[in-house]
Amino acid sequence: MSNVLLWFPRVALNDCTIEGYEIKKGWHVNIDATCIHYDPDLHPDPMQFNPSRFDDMQKPCSFIPFGSGRRTCIGMNMAKVTLLVFLHRLTSRYKWTVDDPDTSLEKKSHIPWLRNGCPITLKPLNNGK
Ligand code: HEM
Structure with a gap:
């Protein structure tokens, strides 16, 4: 994590x-x-x-x-609410397609990243409204 x-x-x-x-x-x-x-x-x-x-x-x-x-x-609750709204919008207003299903990780400066950079395509639902 x-x-x-x-x-x-x-x-x-x-x-x-x-x-x-x-x-x-x-x-x-x-x-x-x-x-x-x-x-x-x-x-x-x-x-x-x-x-x-x-x-x-x-x-x-x-x-x-x-x-x-x-x-x-001190920004913990603000950060959590901001992320909640951001993720809600991304998941409810767009159709996601994962372009590369590889879930393997690599570490860069101690931080794990998806090796493939996690390419996805987002298409707006209902014209993004
Ligand atoms: C995902 C977003 C964030 C993460 C993961 C994060 C993480 C952290 C961590 C680990 C600390 C050190 C806590 C400690 O020493 O016990 C910290 C301190 C702090 N953060 Fe955040 N933070 C985030 C967002 C924010 C936001 C949005 C604000 C302000 C609007 C903020 C303001 C501060 C301040 C002022 C401190 C210093 C608190 C002190 O030393 O008394 N952070 N944050």
């Missing part, structure tokens, strides 16, 4: 131990969202495009595309 921000930083306010790792006060810690999103223990078969995986309750902090905690993305 791809995420926009690959990792985000935090500064430890106190000495602490997380899962056996000692972290000293003042250390800069990067939360590696990419690593979390590709962990097969959290997301079985993580390279598979499977929106139904979100039907089940997720373990806390296992899916963090908008970050987590006090500095969570």
